[in-house]
Amino acid sequence: AVMAASFVQAAELTEAVIKQALSEAYQKYRTLDEGKNADYIPALAKVDSDIYGIVLVTTDGKVYTQGDIKSEVSIQSISKVFTMALVMDQDGTQELVENMGVDATGQVFNSIVAIEQYQGAEMNPLVNAGAITTTSLVDGKDYEEIWGKIAREYDEFAGRELTVLEDVYKSEAATNQRNRAIASLMHAYGHIDDNFLRATDIYTRQCSVGVNARDLGIMAATLANAGKNPVTDQQVTSAKNVPEILAVMATAGLYDDAGKWLYKTGLPAKSGVGGGIIAVSPGKFGIAVISPPLDAAGNSVRAQKAIADISNALGGNPY
Ligand code: DON
16 A cells, blocks of 8 residues: 555656646745845845745756746855755764754754753754854865865755855854854854854855755755756765755754644755745655745745645655
8 A cells, every 4th residue: 555655646746736736836825925034134134025936856857947046045044954964975974963963952043042051062053053063064274175165065966156145245244243152152162163253254155155946946856866966967965964964954944943844744944044945855856945034933934835835735745
């Protein structure tokens, strides 16, 4: 019976069914008026709130799109996933487990209380403290070399050369005192070495990389396809790391709302305050939506709704 059920699902994932699911979700949430752009990074408040694009990429490399797939927003916290992949390829997966851990904090993404609770352990690479620490672990003799590795990793996941949105970078660099405090604490507790301010700056730069919905869809599909970009056919990250990356996304990808999200969709996902969310149906597809207005947890309102509808229509929930 289990075999039969999965055959039925596979047969249902036809082009017509996918197109229909995208088009319905796009229309349904187009006029939704909920949430608001992030404004604690001043440049993000100025981004057009009406940008709305959906991209689904199957593991055989077919790209389906709806709406705005050209406008770029800053990748923000979605970047954390790809720096995590880079460090796992460099050092193995245990390094991150031993440093900041792979547990949910139940707190907001930039929580200082969560650091204090276990002195910077028992958290994960997707909250700010863990992510800045992860960035600090990328090997390189100087800023340029470290940045080059991070940028190349993201380019390979997306299958094209991405660029930093300098206005976003400057805006966040001028206002990231809280992240600098987080990095100082992670240094004080022995998780980051003396270069904690450089790590914060590189992290700020990685968060400012510009992506459109198509880029994010391909990045998500690379994770759905065991680390091999299904459009370029390049093995970007080791297949053996992918289950662990997806586990952390399922645990903490939508921060303090990760439980609710998993309950509704079953999908490992990652949000960013630029308005993007990626989600992964392992072996089937990656999906991304960009729409800047966010809810109180810092997750795009339209993106959550559209992805949940589409995945549920396509049998994306692995549970
Ligand atoms: O560090 C920050 O606050 C931002 N660069 C990224 C935060 C973020 O995207 C949280 N996600 N929903």
